[in-house]
Amino acid sequence: MNKEDLNSNVLNIEMAVQRAQKACGQSSAAWLSEMLQKVEEDRLTKAHNGSFIGFVSMVKHQNHTVFYTNFMNKVGGGMMFYLMDCNGDPFDGSAAVTTDPGFFQLEAHKKENIIYSNIPLELFD
Numbered sequence: 001m002n003k004e005d006l007n008s009n010v011l012n013i014e015m016a017v018q019r020a021q022k023a024c025g026q027s028s029a030a031w032l033s034e035m036l037q038k039v040e041e042d043r044l045t046k047a048h049n050g051s052f053i054g055f056v057s058m059v060k061h062q063n064h065t066v067f068y069t070n071f072m073n074k075v076g077g078g079m080m081f082y083l084m085d086c087n088g089d090p091f092d093g094s095a096a097v098t099t100d101p102g103f104f105q106l107e108a109h110k111k112e113n114i115i116y117s118n119i120p121l122e123l124f125d
Contacts, residue, residue: 031088
């Protein structure tokens with residue numbers, strides 16, 4: 001994907017959901033669509049007090065597609081990330097973190113892995 005396409009597509013919920021469905025071999029990713037709707041509400045109107053400022057990446061780990069979500073955490077301050085599988089359930093990445101502590105963060109911050117972002121892409125790679 002070229003830079004112009006990447007910049008315009010990272011705010012496109014429909015495209016993010018389609019990429020997730022394709023990677024997961026599923027016809028629906030309702031959990032992701034619902035989450036990104038909240039993210040868009042927050043971006044446009046601050047409906048959630050800025051708690052959804054951040055990004056979502058799709059990372060391959062072994063034979064799994066893992067979604068790395070990283071949004072502002074107003075309660076604890078700073079960013080909080082979560083790992084989810086194709087069904088939106090928590091993904092246990094402890095084995096990968098044990099052998100390579102930075103694996104998910106490094107992969108998630110690669111521009112080609114970002115499927116949605118409401119922060120400037122210049123912060124990545």
